[in-house]
Amino acid sequence: MFMCDIVARLKKTGIRLTPQRQEVLQVLLEGALLEERQPLSAEEILQKVRQRYPGISLDTIYRTLATFKKLDLVCEVNFRDGCRRFELMLQEEHHHHLVCLKCGHARELPFCPADCLARAQEHYPDFEIADHAFTVYGYCEKCRKSY
Amino acid sequence: MFMCDIVARLKKTGIRLTPQRQEVLQVLLEGALLEERQPLSAEEILQKVRQRYPGISLDTIYRTLATFKKLDLVCEVNFRDGCRRFELMLQEEHHHHLVCLKCGHARELPFCPADCLARAQEHYPDFEIADHAFTVYGYCEKCRKSY
DNA sequence: TCCTAGATCGGAAATATTCCTATTTCCTGC
């Protein structure tokens, strides 16, 4: 199972392993193992975690996500739907998304504009690139009929 | 001057040419003509418009931006700073951005991951692509020393 | 000039996110 690997990795970083953090991790991991995985909002994560750990606060969700993001364990995406979304960053498979503007459903794009990143670095050699986002918007086959 | 061209273009679409809309357009146009142009938030646009048209409401800014966006006159970008940003879409020069996560300053990337768009369409042939976003995040030369 | 669909204003509401403080708890060292 992945869970213990990640927990071990977290232990090495020195952060405290609270049950709250483990529950958030569990929810993210379950999401990552679905075939149709969707990045989750803080509120969605809250609801899922509360099924198993009812007392957790929204603030803890946000703080945990910020902590995990700093450790490169989760990444943040923005789909123009008014909230930030998060998903586990499984190092081996960096990817981007294709998002329906009507129903919000996200599909994965298993490739990356790496050449554009390189060109960006050439254009601005003194800029330290930390991250990037590529998202394609439009209408899925279901929604294009009705929008 | 560009202003009258765009006004003419707006007239053709059939929308009403209110003074509020013209002032918002003016502010966007002034921003687009600067050499260091930065996409503007609704609040920033409000402040600039109010210097010349004090009574305008924030709601009108948002509605106007939505209207202009629908007409492909402005485009929306998201820089992970908690608000949406807008800039005039001058058709000839589609571009993307490089953004400093510390100071928020944006630079333009005069190229586009067109090949990735094409691959996305191949991967999902039934998806109707409407738009895309590519943004590079990091730290500018000033900020990388201190973060 | 008149009419009216469409636009605006101002304030309230809805959302998303962060802040604050008292309290709790994980972990280290004994």
Next chain:
DNA sequence: GCAGGAAATAGGAATATTTCCGATCTAGGA
């Protein structure tokens, strides 16, 4: 195992962004 202390949490308040709503106004066509 136990105590101490730094770090984390809960819950509620505060902040920020965006949307909604009803009353009023107006751009533009007849």
